[in-house]
Amino acid sequence: MIRRLLAAALTIVVAGALLVACWPQLFGVERVIGVAQVVSIRGMLALVAVLSAALLGIFAVLSAAARRFFATLATMLVVFALVSTAVLGVRGFGTPSAESDDGDLVVLSWNTLGDAPGSDAIAALALDEGADIVSLPETSEDAAAAVAARMAASGREMQVLGVQFDAISKARSTRLLISADLGGYRLDDSVGSTTTLPSVVAVPVDGSGPTIIAAHPVAPVPSEMGNWRAGLDWLAERCADPASDVIVAGDLNSTLDHWGSLGSDAGIASCDDAARTVGAAAVGTWPASVPPLLGTPIDHVLSTGAWQAVDFQVIESMDSAGSDHRPIVARLRPAD
Structure with a gap:
């Protein structure tokens, strides 16, 4: 019972942390110490999330007792990576150079x-x-x-x-x-x-x-x-x-x-x-x-x-x- 409560609490904490890291503007904390540093590296965070999800997936396969816990964390990390990548995609990964014009x-x-x-x-x-x-x-x-x-x-x-x-x-x-x-x-x-x-x-x-x-x-x-x-x-x-x-x-x-x-x-x-x-x-x-x-x-x-x-x-x-x-x-x- 205690193990399940701890797992649920940790899951909630991780979910909250990922939500803040994904969109801190929702809570108005984008300029708060810690959050300001983390949110500035969206691309790196997305990569780390994918790698961590893969590692947790391996743990889920190997550990029958904690399979649901590890699978849940892995799923949250994948969702975080997908949303972060989508945000970066909306902002854009660069375009071909535009033609110059007089007055530019x-x-x-x-x-x-x-x-x-x-x-x-x-x-x-x-x-x-x-x-x-x-x-x-x-x-x-x-x-x-x-x-x-x-x-x-x-x-x-x-x-x-x-x-x-x-x-x-x-x-x-x-x-x-x-x-x-x-x-x-x-x-x-x-x-x-x-x-x-x-x-x-x-x-x-x-x-x-x-x-x-x-x-x-x-x-x-x-x-x-x-x-x-x-x-x-x-x-x-x-x-x-x-x-x-x-x-x-x-x-x-x-x-x-x-x-x-x-x-x-x-x-x-x-x-x-x-x-x-x-x-x-x-x-x-x-x-x-x-x-x-x-x-x-x-x-x-x-x-x-x-x-x-x-x-x-x-x-x-x-x-x-x-x-x-x-x-x-x-x-x-x-x-x-």
Whole structure:
């Protein structure tokens, strides 16, 4: 009797844990410590669930006394894996590159892990993609300047803006390159920044053009959970006005699952996620050492309704370049 009660209790606990891991937004706990970390690795969890179900199936065959218990757990894990895979399928595993059009903006973002790929590799990628906007979290002033110089030498003039909290770590520096074709830009210090790690807010000098944000909220490690939540809330404030013209690009240290309480099911507040729009939001950008479908999609490009995402690509060819993040490239088209 006691054994059956314990088995039933454990079954209920596992079922509850799987339900929370599958859809934490249902309970409003997607930004709670523990849950926030688990839900970010949907692809990996689905794989682990399948392997665990197979192991439990073997136990069910070998143990007549606990067959029903093991079979029940295995069934729940299979259902969890199927639902998680379905969620990832809805978000999309990537699409072929779309045709470019006059007026498109090409936005590149790459967390360089402290300049690890080198300025030549960063500039070459930006030139190959025809980037108009380059967001470079964890990148030093010298590296960003070198990237801009190499792009200028190839006929692509870029303005360099940045915010650096201190010189202790390059992670505390974020840089933003903006094509001269978009006009002059200046830093907007009036809206502040994310805490722990900096974000750059650039506005057009003449008031004509999008506000461009190179974003880098801190990661949701246990000691930084409050700052992580505050960073996402800060981004939601930047995207609060649906009539505004805002483009956000960077390492947001969060997935679509973490944005459930931020006012949108397709992005953050009035900023839609480019990958979600084109069907590529299940492709992992971190870490670069694991297959994309098992990684975590934490690097993003978002925009308000002034722009329509027509393409989004995760660049896998740079996995050995030195950074732990994959670069991402989005093409945004004016909505008018």
